[in-house]
Amino acid sequence: AWSKKAIAEAKKYGEVIVAASSKDKNYSYIPDCSDLDIPDDADYVYICENETIHGVTWQQLPNTKGHILVSDQSSMFLSQPCNVSDYGMIYAGVQKNVGPAGMVIAIIREDLIREDLDPKMPIYMRYDTHAKNDSMYNTPNCWAIYCCGKVFKYLKSIGGLEVMHQRNIEKAKVIYDFLDSSKMFHGTVEPEFRSLMNIPFVTDSAELDAEVVAATKAAGYDNLKGHKSVGGLRASVYNAMPIEGAQALVEFLKKFEAEHTK
Ligand SMILES: Cc1ncc(COP(=O)(O)O)c(C=O)c1O
Known part of the structure; x- marks a missing residue:
């Protein structure tokens, strides 16, 4: 874009x-x-x-x-x-x-x-x-x-950009690992080219995507709606986002998946 x-x-x-x-x-x-x-x-x-x-x-x-x-x-x-x-x-x-x-x-x-x-x-x-x-x-x-x-x-x-990079790798891994193991959520980017900063993902339906966005918003996770040209969801995990933020989101999504899977 x-x-x-x-x-x-x-x-x-x-x-x-x-x-x-x-x-x-x-x-x-x-x-x-x-x-x-x-x-x-x-x-x-x-x-x-x-x-x-x-x-x-x-x-x-x-x-x-x-x-x-x-x-x-x-x-x-x-x-x-x-x-x-x-x-x-x-x-x-x-x-x-x-x-x-x-x-x-x-x-x-x-x-x-x-x-x-x-x-x-x-x-x-x-x-x-x-x-x-x-x-x-x-x-x-x-x-x-x-x-x-x-x-x-x-x-x-904190030790410069090497340290920041390491933190970003660990943080993004929390979300990508979840997406790779989830049956409901899928990352949209080929693994080799995945961004450490912006993590777009989808479910199998636009309706469910919208439901997840609403549920995350209600739970206090803002700005997860994917860009309108792509749809789905997007977690932006810039430098300022601590790993705890990524972990909390994953816990939420896991719970959502469990509750919505029969
Ligand atoms: C890669 C990239 N380039 C350019 C821009 C545009 O930045 P600005 O809104 O500051 O002009 C953005 C904004 O998100 C961006 O992500």
Whole structure:
């Protein structure tokens, strides 16, 4: 879904070639991107590294054949270690794992901060504007920056992204293990590409899905309704969700299943 939006936006500025897609199976996997047909004159290769709505994540970055890799990491940023030098640019809205909504963090390779841009490009939309002004060209979102700083310090204090990653693996496993053992609930993503952050699942009927959503909501588990383009349910377990939250949800779903299975 986010790539679809990125494609529509990029088309306003240039030619877009969709080098790989998993549309054939409702975006439930990541296609093999080891030998893509990428035109020599492509400016960059874009990926959405964790697809928030469908719950798929890249385990291995695509072979860009020497082209710049641009990644939307919004829904996985700081959830695991990342080798920043593999990318030309990473961007992420901070609202999932880092701080309050209303700010994006962009990490861009210095040589990509270009000055030879169309003069009609708004000053604010130029990366060189932000780079030259230490991200303070305008009055920045101080509150979000302050909160992000707190989160960065917290991540360091627990031992960094390796530790966070381990926690996220253990937490997601609680839910995936349940889904794999349940007769009522099924994960919708091929196991190899399952996201650690967004876990979509379904029952065998839309009516039962709706019943589960209502029951979870009544029990105090909010936001489990899957995105409207996918249906079913989705548990988003970002960094801030403790493993106890995943365990409590699984206990609830187990009980629901037992009560609704004759
Ligand atoms: C992967 C991804 N990219 C982009 C966005 C859009 O973020 P924003 O609403 O901050 O523009 C989202 C929001 O959920 C997202 O998950």
